[in-house]
Amino acid sequence: MIKRMRGLPSYFGGKRTIAPFIFKYLPKPTKARPLTFLDPMMGGGSVSYFAKMLGYQVIAGDVSYRSWLTGKTCIELKSCLLPPYYVFLKENEHEWLWTHYKDYFPNEEITRFLDRVRQNVRARGDREVELFFYMKLVSRMVPFMLFGKFLEPFKKRVIQDKNQDLARIAAHKLWKPQAINLLNPERFIKNTLESTAQTIFDNGQENTFVRQDVFKTLAQFAGNANAVYFDPPYPGTQGYDSMFWVDRLILEDDKFEDVYGAEFTDKNQFKQNFERLVKESACVPNFVCSIGNWNHEELLGIVRETRPNAQMLVVKHDWLQAIKNGAKGDELLIIDSEEMQ
Numbered sequence: 291m292i293k294r295m296r297g298l299p300s301y302f303g304g305k306r307t308i309a310p311f312i313f314k315y316l317p318k319p320t321k322a323r324p325l326t327f328l329d330p331m332m333g334g335g336s337v338s339y340f341a342k343m344l345g346y347q348v349i350a351g352d353v354s355y356r357s358w359l360t361g362k363t364c365i366e367l368k369s370c371l372l373p374p375y376y377v378f379l380k381e382n383e384h385e386w387l388w389t390h391y392k393d394y395f396p397n398e399e400i401t402r403f404l405d406r407v408r409q410n411v412r413a414r415g416d417r418e419v420e421l422f423f424y425m426k427l428v429s430r431m432v433p434f435m436l437f438g439k440f441l442e443p444f445k446k447r448v449i450q451d452k453n454q455d456l457a458r459i460a461a462h463k464l465w466k467p468q469a470i471n472l473l474n475p476e477r478f479i480k481n482t483l484e485s486t487a488q489t490i491f492d493n494g495q496e497n498t499f500v501r502q503d504v505f506k507t508l509a510q511f512a513g514n515a516n517a518v519y520f521d522p523p524y525p526g527t528q529g530y531d532s533m534f535w536v537d538r539l540i541l542e543d544d545k546f547e548d549v550y551g552a553e554f555t556d557k558n559q560f561k562q563n564f565e566r567l568v569k570e571s572a573c574v575p576n577f578v579c580s581i582g583n584w585n586h587e588e589l590l591g592i593v594r595e596t597r598p599n600a601q602m603l604v605v606k607h608d609w610l611q612a613i614k615n616g617a618k619g620d621e622l623l624i625i626d627s628e629e630m631q
């Protein structure tokens with residue numbers, strides 16, 4: 291199951307590896323008992339996607355543009371029909387990346403290749419799924435987007451000479467995993483199309499993604515949800531939108547719209563917003579929340595005011611145990627589940 295999730299674009303702070311633990315104590319849907327899973331801060335989509343694989347009806351939300359593309363395609367859609375690879379490679383005059391972002395790409399050939407694909411995606415009708423496909427192409431071509439260092443032009447880190455040949459770039463240690471893409475763009479496009487099509491599947495449910503604030507999603511959907519998962523940005527960390535700004539601009543230069551929501555990264559607002567999350571989801575029978583960068587006993591205390599049976603669990607590699615002091619660095623979950631009682 292984890293393997294199937296590789297089709298999702300990589301996401302800094304994503305919960306891909308702990309997704310199985312999140313569901314370990316939650317009731318599972320069956321034909322006789324369908325269940326709705328609510329993930330109102332979906333991020334990279336790994337938890338919603340896992341829920342979709344388990345057969346839940348998934349309602350996901352997030353304020354970010356990248357999440358919207360992932361949610362609209364990987365969560366909402368049941369299938370997709372992408373055109374053959376050569377459609378994306380037609381010649382054209384498009385120069386958006388070359389004009390504005392040449393410093394972020396290794397050389398002119400790669401930049402112009404992505405510009406051609408981009409123009410052909412933009413010229414077509416099925417915008418969401420093709421933009422999603424394009425986002426996957428871009429993020430697999432530009433290693434700096436995968437993990438930290440989002441804000442620094444690529445050239446400062448590795449490439450000084452735009453005319454370096456591909457073989458030399460591919461031999462660079464940072465680029466080795468990407469080398470196959472750099473050296474064979476056609477195969478790269480074919481592989482990415484294939485993985486995009488495989489990522490989108492039908493789980494027999496009507497799943498939904500909404501691009502809006504978590505509290506609006508709760509007001510709209512909490513009443514019918516069987517389980518809710520919260521994964522707010524940790525207080526004191528960098529906001530996700532600023533990390534993905536390059537991504538967003540590369541994807542959509544013309545009508546890009548910001549959506550704002552309650553602030554969780556700000557330490558002065560975190561506790562109050564956390565209390566609100568707990569309160570406004572009190573009607574959902576099963577609750578899971580990822581926490582970090584804050585006194586975990588204090589957060590457990592807040593949850594227990596509404597959910598006296600809530601437990602704190604630490605996910606450490608491939609096992610789960612009750613929390614001990616000093617479990618720093620591990621993934622902490624607060625869970626209140628019908629199955630645990």
Ligand SMILES: C[S@@+](CC[C@H](N)C(=O)[O-])C[C@H]1O[C@@H](n2cnc3c(N)ncnc32)[C@H](O)[C@@H]1O
Binds near residue numbers: 335523
């Ligand atoms: C830690 S990430 C979630 C990661 C996700 N669980 C995964 O596995 O990829 C937090 C997400 O919360 C979103 N977010 C932050 N504030 C929000 C708000 N007020 N309403 C909705 N989403 C919000 C951010 O855009 C970000 O995508």
